[in-house]
Amino acid sequence: MKTRDKILLASLELFNERGERNVTTNHIAAHLAISPGNLYYHFRNKSDIIYEIFQAYEKLVDYYLDIPEDRALTLDDLTFYLESVFDGLWSYRFFHRDLEYLLDSDPRLRRDYREFTERCLAAITLIFEKMAEAGIIEPQPEELRRAMSLNVWLVITNWMAYLKTAHAADGPSGLSLAELKQGIYQVLTLEIPYLTPAYRERVLALREKYRPRRVAVEPVAG
Amino acid sequence: MKTRDKILLASLELFNERGERNVTTNHIAAHLAISPGNLYYHFRNKSDIIYEIFQAYEKLVDYYLDIPEDRALTLDDLTFYLESVFDGLWSYRFFHRDLEYLLDSDPRLRRDYREFTERCLAAITLIFEKMAEAGIIEPQPEELRRAMSLNVWLVITNWMAYLKTAHAADGPSGLSLAELKQGIYQVLTLEIPYLTPAYRERVLALREKYRPRRVAVEPVAG
DNA sequence: GACTCCCTAGAGTATATACTCTAATAATAC
DNA sequence: GTATTATTAGAGTATATACTCTAGGGAGTC
Structure with missing residues (x-):
C-alpha cells in the first residue's frame, strides 16, 4: 500500500x-x-488528513443513501439503510465526537458537512415518503415529515455519544458495533405510531432484534 | 465577588x-x-474548574426537573420543564460540546455525568407518566415510555450541535437562546402521535410557538 | 555515469499549555 | 504592634504539538 x-x-x-x-x-x-x-x-497538515477522511465518509454514506426512485421501498431496504448508516457511523466514529472543533478549524469541512447533513436529511425524508407510498407508514404532511426526519438524524448522530458517556463501562473496553446498532431500536421507536396495521407487526419484530440487552454492570474489584 | x-x-x-x-x-x-x-x-487544575462548573449545572437541572408527585401535571408544567432544560443547556452549553473528552479526562465527572443522565431520563419518563395521568397523552407501556424518553434526551442533547454544525451561519455571530429553544419544536414533534384529542390542539399550538423561522442565508459580500 | 524525480529520515523549531515556585502584600487574630 | 494566615504577582519550566528543513537514498532514463 x-x-x-x-x-x-x-x-x-x-x-x-x-x-x-x-x-x-x-x-x-x-x-x-x-x-x-x-x-x-x-x-500539508493535520486538517488535510481529516478533510480527506471526511470525504471518504461522505462518499460512503452518499453511496448507502442513494435511494432508487424507480421502485417501491421494502422492509429489507429500510433495514439496509439503517444498518448501513450505523456501519458508516462506526467506521468513522471519531468524526462526530469532535465535530464542532473540527468544523471550527476547517472552513471547507464546515461547508461540506453542512451540505452533507442536508443531503442526509433529504434522504431520510425521502425514505419516509417512500415508506408511506409502500404502505409501511401512514402518509404525513410535509412539515411533519421534515421534523420527523430531523429527529431521526438527531437520534442517529447522538446515539454513540450517549453510549460512550452515559452507558458504557468506564474501562477501556470501549464500544462494539453491535451496541452501536442498538441505535436502530431507538430510530424505529420513532416510527411506531405511524406504522400501518399491515406492517406494524413486521416492523416491531425488526425493532425487537435491536433491543438492548440489559448488560449487568461488573462490580469493580478492589 | x-x-x-x-x-x-x-x-x-x-x-x-x-x-x-x-x-x-x-x-x-x-x-x-x-x-x-x-x-x-x-x-488545583483545569479539571477541577470544569468539575465544579458541572456540579452547578447538575444542581440547576436537578432543581428544574424536581417533579412534584402530589398533583397532576399541567401544560404549563410541561412548558416550564422544556423551557428550563433548554435554559440550562444554554447556560452551560460548552459542556456537551466536548463531553467525551471531558469525561475521558476526569473519572469523577464520568461517574457523576452518568448518574446525572440516569436522573434526567427518569425525570423524563416520569413526566410522560404524569402526562398520561393528566390525560395529555395516551398511556403507553413502560418499555415504550422508556425508549421514548431516551429519544427525547437524545434530541435535546444533540439539538445544539445540530444548530452549530449544520444550520447556523459560518460567521462568528454564533447562536441565540431563541434559536436553541426551537429544539422544543423537535421535542414536541416526538409527542404528537400520542396526544389525546382533548389536548391535541393545545399542544400543537404550543409547539407552533417554537417553529423555526426559515432564516434567509445572507449572501456573503465579496 | 549523470540527471531527475519521488520518497524518506531525522534533527530541529517556534509556539503553546498546564502548572510551579518564590516572594511579596493584604487581611486577620491576638 | 506582631504573628499568622490568606491571597496575589509574575517569572519560570517541563512537556507537547504541529510543522520545517536539509540531506540523501532508490529507481528509472538517457
Whole structure:
C-alpha cells in the first residue's frame, strides 16, 4: 500500500480509538514507523488528513443513501439503510465526537458537512415518503415529515455519544458495533405510531432484534 | 465577588464562547487580569474548574426537573420543564460540546455525568407518566415510555450541535437562546402521535410557538 | 555515469499549555 | 504592634504539538 494511503488508514484507526484530540501527527508517524517529515511530505497538515477522511465518509454514506426512485421501498431496504448508516457511523466514529472543533478549524469541512447533513436529511425524508407510498407508514404532511426526519438524524448522530458517556463501562473496553446498532431500536421507536396495521407487526419484530440487552454492570474489584 | 467565584464565572463564559478546548488557564487568568499563580491558588487544575462548573449545572437541572408527585401535571408544567432544560443547556452549553473528552479526562465527572443522565431520563419518563395521568397523552407501556424518553434526551442533547454544525451561519455571530429553544419544536414533534384529542390542539399550538423561522442565508459580500 | 524525480529520515523549531515556585502584600487574630 | 494566615504577582519550566528543513537514498532514463 502507498504511504499516503497508509497514513489515512492509520489516522482513521487512531482517531477512532483515541479521539482526534488525543492523536498527534507525530503519533501517526510513530505508529507507522515513518518520520514526521515523511508524513508532511504527503499531507500539508493535520486538517488535510481529516478533510480527506471526511470525504471518504461522505462518499460512503452518499453511496448507502442513494435511494432508487424507480421502485417501491421494502422492509429489507429500510433495514439496509439503517444498518448501513450505523456501519458508516462506526467506521468513522471519531468524526462526530469532535465535530464542532473540527468544523471550527476547517472552513471547507464546515461547508461540506453542512451540505452533507442536508443531503442526509433529504434522504431520510425521502425514505419516509417512500415508506408511506409502500404502505409501511401512514402518509404525513410535509412539515411533519421534515421534523420527523430531523429527529431521526438527531437520534442517529447522538446515539454513540450517549453510549460512550452515559452507558458504557468506564474501562477501556470501549464500544462494539453491535451496541452501536442498538441505535436502530431507538430510530424505529420513532416510527411506531405511524406504522400501518399491515406492517406494524413486521416492523416491531425488526425493532425487537435491536433491543438492548440489559448488560449487568461488573462490580469493580478492589 | 470572591476571586474564586470570578474564576468559575469567567471560565464558564469563555468556555461557552470559544469551547473548552480553545480556552487555557492562562486565558482565563488574563481575562480576569489576575496572575496564573493566583488562579492555581484557587484551583488545583483545569479539571477541577470544569468539575465544579458541572456540579452547578447538575444542581440547576436537578432543581428544574424536581417533579412534584402530589398533583397532576399541567401544560404549563410541561412548558416550564422544556423551557428550563433548554435554559440550562444554554447556560452551560460548552459542556456537551466536548463531553467525551471531558469525561475521558476526569473519572469523577464520568461517574457523576452518568448518574446525572440516569436522573434526567427518569425525570423524563416520569413526566410522560404524569402526562398520561393528566390525560395529555395516551398511556403507553413502560418499555415504550422508556425508549421514548431516551429519544427525547437524545434530541435535546444533540439539538445544539445540530444548530452549530449544520444550520447556523459560518460567521462568528454564533447562536441565540431563541434559536436553541426551537429544539422544543423537535421535542414536541416526538409527542404528537400520542396526544389525546382533548389536548391535541393545545399542544400543537404550543409547539407552533417554537417553529423555526426559515432564516434567509445572507449572501456573503465579496 | 549523470540527471531527475519521488520518497524518506531525522534533527530541529517556534509556539503553546498546564502548572510551579518564590516572594511579596493584604487581611486577620491576638 | 506582631504573628499568622490568606491571597496575589509574575517569572519560570517541563512537556507537547504541529510543522520545517536539509540531506540523501532508490529507481528509472538517457
